[in-house]
Amino acid sequence: MTTMIGYLRVSTEEQAASGLGLEAQRDAIQTYADRHGWNVEWYMDEGKSAKNMDRPELQAALARLHPKKRDVAGLVVAKLDRLSRSVPDFAGVLELARARRWSLVAIDLGVDTSTPTGELIANVMMSVAQWERRVIGERTSAAMQAAARQGKHMGRVAAPLPDATATRLVELRRSGLSVAKVADALNAEGVTTALGSKWHSSTVTTALRRVEAAQNLTKEASAAHAA
16 A cells, blocks of 8 residues: 655644644545545644744655655645745755655645646646746846946845844854854754844854954944044
8 A cells, every 4th residue: 555644734833732724634635545545644743834844744754755765655735835835845845756756745736746637737836936936036136237236235134143142152153163063052052043043054154254243343433433
């Protein structure tokens, strides 16, 4: 019998505690699985947003679908938004499924890459996602060129780092830790980035550079005031 991963997700702790939403998803998947003669093994993220793919149970499911470890045929969700609210993210999962030869099923959209029709729908979605990325890229490029002609700066404004976090960041770095170890230490202490994310070597390096620049500006301002 074919075994599929059934992935469930609710976005709030209240939904997780009450079971509201989870049972409806489970019922939809189980009905679909029974109709196709599948066995289902369940993975469930409780109280997790779909703003990105960084969810423990989803990542565990995708890891299980790795070609060298795979003992299941694919992944099924009751609704697309349980897996992702981003078309590009979903397209990325579709591309991964195609490359690694496992099936992806989103019941509400009729996407089932184990069938010719479902695979056609998946291909259309990937083409739309690719078109969307190109259009956004062209618009962004045009906007930046127009701003440059007007002497304006365009780019993401960095979120401010709390003073306590900046101080701790500098302390750890000055203690002799590598940027990777600094990231590990901050994550272990439960300290997040300015955007509320986990630390990585790259974010530590960027944050240190910004803290140093801010300190230099403060010194220059103090010197100018003293003069």
